[in-house]
Each structure stands twice: as C-alpha cells, then as structure tokens.
Amino acid sequence: MAKIDKILNQEGIDRIAINPYQKYSRGYMEPGNLGGGYVTGLKVDAGTREKTDDSMLDGIVSYDRAECKNAYIGQINMMTASSFTGVQGHILGYDLLRNPAVDKAQPLFYETQWDGSKLPIYDGKPLQDSLVEFFGTADNRRHYPAPGSFIVCANKGVTAERPLEDRPLNPGEAYGVWSAIAISIAKDPVHNSSMFIEDAGTWNTPNEDDLNEFLYHRREAIARSIAQCGQDASTSFASSWIGFAHVMMKPGEIGNAITVGPYFSMPVDAVPGGSILTPDVDMNIMEDLSLPEWLEKMGYQSIVENQDIQY
Template sequence: MDIKDVIDGAMGPFPDNCAGYMNPPATGPGYIAALKLSVGTVEADMDEGLEGIVSYDRAECEDAYIGQINMLTASSFCGLNGAVWGYDLARHDDLAADDVTARWTLERHDGVPVPIRSIAPLLDAGYRLFGTRDQRRFNPLPGAMVVCANKSRTVNPQKSTTVWAGLAIAIAEDRTSCANLFIEDAADTEASGEKALLDLQQNIARSILRCGQDQGVKYKEIFIGHKALQISSGTVGCSLACVPYVTLPPAAIPTGAAPADLSGMSLGEWEAALRLDPLPPYPDAALI
C-alpha cells in the first residue's frame, strides 16, 4: 500500500481522541504506530498485586500519555497497512536530513552495514501526538481497546536495583512486501546483572538482524534506546516499552488538509498548522 493510502485509511471515529486499531468504524484498514518508553514507581505499602497495578499505571501516564486504556498485547510488526508516527508522517524535524547521525553500524546477513540511530526523535514524536497527563493532545480515548506491541517489568527489590526497558524499530528496505519490526525488552539488574544492561542495545540490534535473516527481510536502519531507573527496597518499579497501534481523530488533521498530507509535513509544521500549545520538552533524562 502507498503510505498516503495507509494514512487516509487510518482515521478513527472520535473527534478529538485517537482510537485503537480495529475499533469500528474507521476510514479504512490503515493504522498509525506511535512509540513510548516509560518508567513508573510506587511505594511498597499495599500488596504485590496492587503495587504492580499502580506502578504500571504510572508508567502509562508518564511522558506520552496513554492512561485509562485497555491494552491488548500484539506481536511486534508495523505492516504494509501501517505507518510510523514521526517517521512516515509528521516526520520529526531531527530526522529531516538524509544524513542523520548513526550511533554505530552492524552488518546484516548480506554484508550491508545497517546504521543504528537514537530512538529519541520517535519517542518525542509520540509524546507530541498524545500529549501529557496534564496537557493532553490526541491521547487514546479513555477506556478504548488499544492493540499495542509491549513488554514490561515490575520489580519489588530486596536491595537497590535498576529496572529497565528497551525499545527498537527496524525499518524495512522494501516496504511494499515487508513489515517494520519492533523489539521490546524489559528486566531488572537484580535478575539479569549489570552486564546485560550495558550490552542491552547492541544485543537488541543483533536480535533484529537475526530475525531479518530468518525472515529474508533486509532492514535499512534501526532506531534504538532504553530507559533505566534505580530503585531501592520499599519501592516498586515498572518499566514499559510500548507501541500503541491507533487511528487518528479528525482534530489531528489541519484545516484544509487531507490526512495523507501529513506524509509531507514535519512534526513542527504539523504542530504549527494546528496551533497547538507547546509541550514541556520530552523528559528524556532516563533515556540512554
């Protein structure tokens, strides 16, 4: 599918809120994938189940707001009928140049070097689509059924430990026949040790290229990052790597524009066209 057709077919029924993919009615079979990586904590003063609920809920509410949704877990692909927010449409201004800096490269199965880039612009893009808990924009409709690629880790440590989540997206070279791939990972250093945290991103990138080899898919670039938070005994921590698959609301389309026009807009141009109030800078202090 042409990316413009995907976007035109990814409009949902709610005026001001994103809807979950497959929530009827929509304008077509398309969906938009937006990236989110968060951590949340709560004092360990209830019971294990309740502390897990609240810490997970806080992770959903931190940075890009996706609170109050019924999250349905899916496998981790953005297919031919999907588009990536901040990449395919409302492209992040930091990705506008063709020579976006690579953090390092890895060789894929056919010998071609694949650039590994920071995921920060795509996380910022998701943040600027959904808004924050206190300054919401086009967050998913409260109570909506939202299919998400996701992994999380909740831990109540006996000693100081670090809870973390990693997220990556690999962009397929041929998007007329191949899907983009998401990899999510989450754990804590009490279980996995410090070395796993130090090697995390490289291992995620290696796993992507192995999946590509297994499937016969060539990925042309990978965006990757992780967030980590040190927590102490008496605190429950939750890390969440998540990609909601949504349809957009009419209010997210500038006056006089068609949904497909977002494929030619930068993220900044989209915000300006909608005259959106600026958000605080993306809280990336924990992003590595």
C-alpha cells in the same frame, strides 16, 4: 499522495487511519475507524510506587504510572500484538509528522545483516519524542487514546521491588528496572514489514551510572537480534531506532518498566484542515507535514522543548 500509497492502492491496500472522534485517538480495528490502516509510535517509560503488603496492587499502580508518564496512554485496554508494522502502517515521526531530528541523526554504530548490508543503528529518542508531542502528557493531553479504548500494542515489561534494608537481593528484587524498544524500517515496505523488538530487565546494583553504561551497550545485543530476525524472514532493514527508559527505586519501592508500540487511528481534528469526508486527503496532509509544522498549525507549543522529558 506518497509513492508507496500509490503502489499499495494498486494492490487494494490503503493506509488510511482516521477516526471520526474529536480529540481522541482510537485503537486499530475498533469499529468506526475510516480506512484499513494504522499509525504506530514508540513509548518506553518506567514508574514506581511505595511498596505495600499487596504485591498485585503494587504492580498495577506502578504499571499505571509508567503508562501515564510522558506519552500519555492511561486508561486503555491494552491488547498484545506480536510486533510488526507492515504495509498498512505508518510510523509516527518517521512516515508522517516526520521529526526533523530523524534526518539529522547520526548512526551510533552498524550491524551486519544476513545479506551483507550494513544496518545503521540510531537513538530512538526522536520517535519517542514524536509520540509525546502527538498524544501529549498527563497534564497536557492532546490526541491521546480515548479512555477505555481497546489499543493493540507491541508490549513487554518487568516489575521488581527494592527491599527497605541493605542486604543481598532475593528473587524479584532489584535496585532498578529498565525497558527498551526498537523499530527497524524495512528496506522494501511494499513487500516486507518493519519490526518492533521489545526488551526489559532489572538492575541489581545501586550504581545508576553503571546502568546507563549497560543500556548504551544493550543496543548491540538488540541490533544482533534484529539482524537475526531479518534473516529468518529474508528481510533487510534500512535503519533501526532503539530507545530506552529506566528508573532506580528508593528503598521500599516497587518499579515497573514498560515498552509499548501502540497501533491507533488519528482523530480528524488532529489534521490541520482535515475533513471526515476526505480521509485520504487527511492522510496526505499528515504525510506532508513535518512535526514542527504540525505543531505550529495546531497552535501547540512543543512539550519536548519546554519540559524536562526524561525516559
């Protein structure tokens, strides 16, 4: 058992997040889950469709395509949370099924926090990749949310369309859309919460290289907001992981960029050697396994290593 679990158990808090389903993850707080905990992950993606004469339907389809891209969360009822993962939570790829890329990562830069400490800012890709490996993709589904399940998510998004003709843009029009998600890990996870921040926007020139440059520096603005939110709660963070997605629309397309942090429970058959009778042991197994070890024990090939995953 992880040290933090021993401490939390003394307070009557458990982080067990197991469900009795085969294959499917379930939403946090759905009836039938075992334990009072949850797992969260990082997802940012963007999708497009050809514009029709019905903007409402265009938005629905482009949003659905973003949900189904990379880490598969299609066919869910998404409910919005205000973006914290606290004492009951595990972060996939970090707290359990730890991605070795997390330990190899080098800070991109540092942000000064309210207490004078330096907050290292990292690329969020290792955590994004971890959710891809666990949920799977649309054509290689693993332990994705049960169809029709109610999934609480930290989420935001943006929609814009690109006109067919080359002309000045009107409100609601753009050349591209982008989204970002950050998870900041609390220094004291027994008494404070880790925090999601979501961001999204449009891009109003046809140059994708300029958009990539903008997104690289967008981390600096997100990092400042993280530090300011930490000051509001007198909370310091040990690290922040920021990931992006974007898409450039073709003429006559509508684009939708989303940022999602789902709160879910894991199916018992996602745990190598797991048992519905011992959910506490199941959680210990998942805490102790690295992501590559889990893939090997489950007989899965790495999706991230074998496919061209782009966010």
